[in-house]
Amino acid sequence: MKITFPHLGNVYFAAKALFDELGIEYVVPPLSNKEALEIGTLYSPEEICLPFKIMIGNYIKSIENGADTIIITGSCGPCRFGEYCELQMNILKKLNKNVDFIVMDVPSDIGIKEIFNRVGKISSNSSKSKKEKIKALVKALKIINMIDEIEADAHYIAGYEKNSGDSKRLLNKCKRDAINSKSADEMINILSEYKRKINFIEIDKERKPLKIAIIGEIYTIIEPFSNLYIEDKLMDYGVSSKRTLSPSWWVKNTALSPLKINSLDIKKASKRYLSLCIGGHARECVGEAVIAKNEGFDGAIQIFPMGCMPEIVSKAILPTVSKDLNIPIMSLIVDEMTGEAGYITRIEAFIDLLERRRKSVLFRS
Amino acid sequence: MYYLGVDVGSVSTDIVLLDKSLNVVEELYLKTKGRPIQVIQESFKILKSKYDDKQITASGVTGSGRNIASFLIGADAVKNEITAHAVAALNIDKEVSTIIEIGGQDSKIIILRDGIVIDFAMNTVCAAGTGSFLDRQAERLEIPIEEFGDYALRAKSTVRIAGRCAVFAESDMIHKQQLGYKQEDIIKGLCEALVRNYLNNVAKGKEIIQKVFFQGGVAANKGMKAAFENALGFEVCVPAHYNMMGAIGAAILASEAVKKDEGTKFRGFNIAQSNIIASSFECDGCPNRCEVIKLEENGIIIGCFGDRCGKHSGKIAV
CATH class of the missing domain: 3.40.50 (Rossmann fold)
Structure with a gap:
C-alpha cells in the first residue's frame, strides 16, 4: 500500500x-x-x-x-x-x-x-506496536499545530517587521527545512527552532499596520494556490493578516463537535446573523467577520470558490454585518483563472480603501 | 510642467498630460489590441514630437497593464484603477457619491462619502456587461461602436434580452433577431439587460445615491446612460473626459507622489525608439511553476515580474 x-x-x-x-x-x-x-x-x-x-x-x-x-x-x-x-x-x-x-x-x-x-x-x-502508532499520531498532531502557529505568527508579524520580507523569508525557509526532515522528531526540532526564531524578527511596535481577517470557504482560504497566494501578497504589502480556519483548527473543531463545545466564540458571534449550520463553514465565516471587528481589525476578505452554496449565503449576509459594525468586507470568488491582474487590483484597492479610512494616505508602489 | 498619466486597460490604452492646475492638455486614446508595450511606444512617438522629456515632472500608471507599463516608462505612482478613478472623479466634483465605471473587461462600482472611498465592488467571475461584450455585439451587427448608443435611443419599444451571461445574451439576441424584432429595439433591450445585470450583480447591496458619475469607455454609449437613468430614476453624469478618468487619476496620484519623493523616475519619451522585447518562461525552481515575464530594452533586462518568490524580480523574500 x-x-x-x-x-x-x-x-x-x-x-x-x-x-x-x-x-x-x-x-x-x-x-x-x-x-x-x-x-x-x-x-x-x-x-x-x-x-x-x-x-x-x-x-x-x-x-x-x-x-x-x-x-x-x-x-x-x-x-x-x-x-x-x-x-x-x-x-x-x-x-x-x-x-x-x-x-x-x-x-x-x-x-x-x-x-x-x-x-x-x-x-x-x-509493523509498529499500538503504543508507537499512538505516539506517531500524537507527533503528527503536534506538528500540524506547530506549523500552523508559525504560519499564523508570520502572517501577523509581517505588518510589524522592520525589514520588510523577514517574516516571509523565515516562513518559507521553515517550510523548506521541515519538509526535508527524515523523521517526525527531527521535524518537531526544526519547527521548535523556527518557533523560537520567529520571535527574534525585529519588529517596530509603534507601527500600526492594517489588519485584515481572511474568512470564507475553508479549502480556498487554506490552500494557497487556490487563492492565488493572497496571504503572501498581504505580507508583501506589510499588512497583518489573520485566518482562523486552518487544518489544526479543523482537527480541534471536529474533535469537539460531538460534545457541541466546538468554536463557541464563533457560534456566539454569528448568532445574530446566522444561527444555524447551513453547511460548509458559512456560520464560521459570518462569526469570524464579527470577531474581526471586535478584535480591532480594519477589514475582512471573504474568499470562496465559484458556486459554493454555503458561502453564497454568507456573502449575502456580510453586507449587513459590514453596515451594522462598520467594517469593510470584500468578497473574492476564485475559479480557474490564474491571471492575477484583476485579483491584485481588488486587493490593492481594498487596502487603499482601508488606509484612506484611517485618513493616513500612504503611497505604496 | 506636465503630469503624465497612463492607463493600460484591456481594450484601450489612455494617455493624458495634465498641467499644473490638473487640467487636461493632451489626451490620447489608442486600442491596446493585446500589445501594451507597442501601444505605449506608439503614443510616446506622438508625444515626443510635441513635448520634451524635461517637461514631464511626474508620471503615473494604472490599469491592468500597470506593472509592465511602470517598468517601461518609469512610474512615480503605480496604482489600481479603483483608486485612480475615484481620485479623478473627486478632482472634478468633491460631491460625487457613486461612480459607475464600465471598462473593457471590468465593471466597477465605487461608493464615496465625504470625498473618501468607503466601499467598492467589481464584477466577479463573469465579464458580461463590459465594454468588450458591447464591442463584439456591435461588430456582429456591423454597427460602428460609436453609433451603438444612438440606435438604442431610436428604439420605440424594448425587447427583453437575458443579461446574466454574455454567451446566453448573445444567443438571446440572435434568437430575437431571427424572429424579426427591430435592431434598434434589440440594442435598447441589450443596454437595459446590461444595466439590470450591473445593478443586480456588481452593485448588489450598494446604496447608489446622487451624485452619480458614469465613466469608462462604455460611458460613451448614450443608450447605456439612458438605461441607467431609467433604472435609477435620476440623472447620471458623464464627465467630459469619461474615457480618460483612470489616466487622469494616475497623473494626479503621480503629482502627489513626487511631492514626497525627489524628482521623477520618468525614463523619457525615447523608449519609443527602443527595441523592447517581453518574453515569458516557466520557472522550474519549485512546484509553483510561476510564469515569469522578462522585459528587455535593447538587450538589457529592465524588469522581471510574475514570480512569486522574488527569485527573478529580486524584490522581496525568497
Whole structure:
C-alpha cells in the first residue's frame, strides 16, 4: 500500500511525519499548481467547485508516482463536499486508475465501528506496536499545530517587521527545512527552532499596520494556490493578516463537535446573523467577520470558490454585518483563472480603501 | 510642467498630460489590441514630437497593464484603477457619491462619502456587461461602436434580452433577431439587460445615491446612460473626459507622489525608439511553476515580474 492525500495547506507536513513514523509508504503530491488544475479541469465535472478539480490533479500526480491508496476526509453535511469522495472514486475508476479510497469521517455519521475499520485499513500496514502508532499520531498532531502557529505568527508579524520580507523569508525557509526532515522528531526540532526564531524578527511596535481577517470557504482560504497566494501578497504589502480556519483548527473543531463545545466564540458571534449550520463553514465565516471587528481589525476578505452554496449565503449576509459594525468586507470568488491582474487590483484597492479610512494616505508602489 | 498619466486597460490604452492646475492638455486614446508595450511606444512617438522629456515632472500608471507599463516608462505612482478613478472623479466634483465605471473587461462600482472611498465592488467571475461584450455585439451587427448608443435611443419599444451571461445574451439576441424584432429595439433591450445585470450583480447591496458619475469607455454609449437613468430614476453624469478618468487619476496620484519623493523616475519619451522585447518562461525552481515575464530594452533586462518568490524580480523574500 502506498498512500497519498490531497493537499490542504500544511497538512502534508503532518502526513509526512505520521507515515514516516508508522513506516508506511506514501507519496506527497507536488504542491498544487497549474498542472494539477489543468489535469483536474480535464477530468472533473464542469460545474463542480474548484477544490474538487485541484484535488483530482493532486491524485493523478500521486498515482503517477506510484500511489495506490487515497485518504480523504468525508462529510455528510449539506455542502457538495459530501459528494467529493463518491464522485472522485467514480472518476478515477473511469480513468482505469486502480486505487483504494479511505474516507475518514466523524463517528456520528458513519459509526464508531466503521471508523475503527477504516483506521485499521491504514494502520494494519504498519509493523509498529499500538503504543508507537499512538505516539506517531500524537507527533503528527503536534506538528500540524506547530506549523500552523508559525504560519499564523508570520502572517501577523509581517505588518510589524522592520525589514520588510523577514517574516516571509523565515516562513518559507521553515517550510523548506521541515519538509526535508527524515523523521517526525527531527521535524518537531526544526519547527521548535523556527518557533523560537520567529520571535527574534525585529519588529517596530509603534507601527500600526492594517489588519485584515481572511474568512470564507475553508479549502480556498487554506490552500494557497487556490487563492492565488493572497496571504503572501498581504505580507508583501506589510499588512497583518489573520485566518482562523486552518487544518489544526479543523482537527480541534471536529474533535469537539460531538460534545457541541466546538468554536463557541464563533457560534456566539454569528448568532445574530446566522444561527444555524447551513453547511460548509458559512456560520464560521459570518462569526469570524464579527470577531474581526471586535478584535480591532480594519477589514475582512471573504474568499470562496465559484458556486459554493454555503458561502453564497454568507456573502449575502456580510453586507449587513459590514453596515451594522462598520467594517469593510470584500468578497473574492476564485475559479480557474490564474491571471492575477484583476485579483491584485481588488486587493490593492481594498487596502487603499482601508488606509484612506484611517485618513493616513500612504503611497505604496 | 506636465503630469503624465497612463492607463493600460484591456481594450484601450489612455494617455493624458495634465498641467499644473490638473487640467487636461493632451489626451490620447489608442486600442491596446493585446500589445501594451507597442501601444505605449506608439503614443510616446506622438508625444515626443510635441513635448520634451524635461517637461514631464511626474508620471503615473494604472490599469491592468500597470506593472509592465511602470517598468517601461518609469512610474512615480503605480496604482489600481479603483483608486485612480475615484481620485479623478473627486478632482472634478468633491460631491460625487457613486461612480459607475464600465471598462473593457471590468465593471466597477465605487461608493464615496465625504470625498473618501468607503466601499467598492467589481464584477466577479463573469465579464458580461463590459465594454468588450458591447464591442463584439456591435461588430456582429456591423454597427460602428460609436453609433451603438444612438440606435438604442431610436428604439420605440424594448425587447427583453437575458443579461446574466454574455454567451446566453448573445444567443438571446440572435434568437430575437431571427424572429424579426427591430435592431434598434434589440440594442435598447441589450443596454437595459446590461444595466439590470450591473445593478443586480456588481452593485448588489450598494446604496447608489446622487451624485452619480458614469465613466469608462462604455460611458460613451448614450443608450447605456439612458438605461441607467431609467433604472435609477435620476440623472447620471458623464464627465467630459469619461474615457480618460483612470489616466487622469494616475497623473494626479503621480503629482502627489513626487511631492514626497525627489524628482521623477520618468525614463523619457525615447523608449519609443527602443527595441523592447517581453518574453515569458516557466520557472522550474519549485512546484509553483510561476510564469515569469522578462522585459528587455535593447538587450538589457529592465524588469522581471510574475514570480512569486522574488527569485527573478529580486524584490522581496525568497
